[in-house]
Amino acid sequence: MMTRFDDEPPRERIAEMSSGQGEELVKSGELQDGITVFRDSLRTAAERPEAFWTSQRAAITENLRRAAPTLRMKSALIWVPVSVAALVCFFLFMEKPGVPAPDFAVGADQNLLIDVEQALYRDCPEALAPAAALVQEIK
Amino acid sequence: MDVALTHVADENADIQRVEPEEFDGIVARHQRQIYRILLSMVRDDDVADTLTQECFLRAFRERNSFRGESSLSTWLVRIAINLAHDHNRSRRWAFWRKVNHPERLEAIGAVDLHRSPEQTLMNRESVDAIRTAVAKLPERQKIVFLLRFVEEMSLESIAESTGLKIGTVKSHLFRSVEAVKARCNGCV
Numbered sequence: 001m002m003t004r005f006d007d008e009p010p011r012e013r014i015a016e017m018s019s020g021q022g023e024e025l026v027k028s029g030e031l032q033d034g035i036t037v038f039r040d041s042l043r044t045a046a047e048r049p050e051a052f053w054t055s056q057r058a059a060i061t062e063n064l065r066r067a068a069p070t071l072r073m074k075s076a077l078i079w080v081p082v083s084v085a086a087l088v089c090f091f092l093f094m095e096k097p098g099v100p101a102p103d104f105a106v107g108a109d110q111n112l113l114i115d116v117e118q119a120l121y122r123d124c125p126e127a128l129a130p131a132a133a134l135v136q137e138i139k
Numbered sequence: 140m141d142v143a144l145t146h147v148a149d150e151n152a153d154i155q156r157v158e159p160e161e162f163d164g165i166v167a168r169h170q171r172q173i174y175r176i177l178l179s180m181v182r183d184d185d186v187a188d189t190l191t192q193e194c195f196l197r198a199f200r201e202r203n204s205f206r207g208e209s210s211l212s213t214w215l216v217r218i219a220i221n222l223a224h225d226h227n228r229s230r231r232w233a234f235w236r237k238v239n240h241p242e243r244l245e246a247i248g249a250v251d252l253h254r255s256p257e258q259t260l261m262n263r264e265s266v267d268a269i270r271t272a273v274a275k276l277p278e279r280q281k282i283v284f285l286l287r288f289v290e291e292m293s294l295e296s297i298a299e300s301t302g303l304k305i306g307t308v309k310s311h312l313f314r315s316v317e318a319v320k321a322r323c324n325g326c327v
Contacts, residue, residue, distance in 0.1 A: 024150065026313065031264070031316070031319065031320050034265040034266070034268070034323060035269065035288050035319075036264065037265055037266050037269075038265070038269040038270065038273075038288070038289075039288055039289045039291075040269075041266045042175065042178075042179050042285075042289050043289070044253070045177045046174055046179070046187075048174075051168070053170055053214065056166075056170060056188060056191065057163055057166050057167060057170065058163075059164075059192055060166050060192050060195045060196065061159060061160070061163050061166075063164070063192065063196055064159035064162060064195075064196065064199055065159050067196065067232070068212035072192070083281075096265050114225050117309075
């Protein structure tokens with residue numbers, strides 16, 4: 001904001017002149033009185049009754065009070081996207097804990113193996129089990 | 140004004156933590172100078188008043204950027220100059236500037252009870268001549284001239300307020316005085 005009043009170098013190189021040269025020009029001539037009167041006139045022209053300054057201060061304070069919540073909200077709003085970005089980064093880069101996979105397959109395999117084992121060691125097929133039991137009783 | 144407020148209003152006070160209510164002390168201390176500078180630059184009472192208010196609002200809004208490298212006064216003057224600069228560049232306001240007569244800025248100071256009517260008249264003529272000459276100066280020369288001779292600011296403060304190098308300030312001052320002197324030749 002403050003750099004708009006740009007700093008172009010003057011065409012002629014007169015920057016080396018002594019600091020008071022402009023003022024010496026004033027002091028040396030009759031311009032001194034004129035400038036003094038000019039200064040006094042501008043200062044007097046800018047004089048205002050105390051009520052004016054009080055009213056101006058009141059207006060400034062009122063505007064500041066109105067602007068303050070907005071300013072606070074603005075500064076708070078700046079933190080919202082920052083916080084969201086930080087949270088996203090946190091969840092993205094956070095190490096995920098190892099979630100155990102469901103044990104359905106293991107259970108099914110186990111049952112199948114038990115069935116196979118039973119079938120291998122069984123004397124007769126499962127469908128003939130009641131008949132086998134009768135034969136055993138008769139014996 | 141309480142002690143805390145006085146402390147806050149110090150030239151190099153840290154205004155970064157100032158609340159709106161406390162800012163009133165700073166305004167009270169600097170409003171006259173800021174208004175005077177703006178009035179001499181924009182030559183309109185109402186605009187100077189509005190810009191003075193805007194100057195302090197902006198200062199409050201951007202108080203975190205004030206690092207205390209310059210005085211608070213210099214910093215405020217800088218804000219005021221930029222506001223006046225923007226204002227003077229605005230086309231909308233340029234129209235109103237043409238409509239408004241420069242006579243709005245009356246040379247009230249020429250009225251001096253200790254001087255004779257003749258002297259007062261001569262003073263008024265001198266002031267008018269210088270005012271016309273100053274009004275014709277390029278923007279930067281005018282600002283430097285006003286800050287030096289009306290506000291009696293140091294060359295360093297003018298450089299800080301305008302963002303110009305000190306050598307450039309000197310050259311603008313030199314040229315402005317020469318130009319005013321040339322235009323007022325024989326009238327002061």
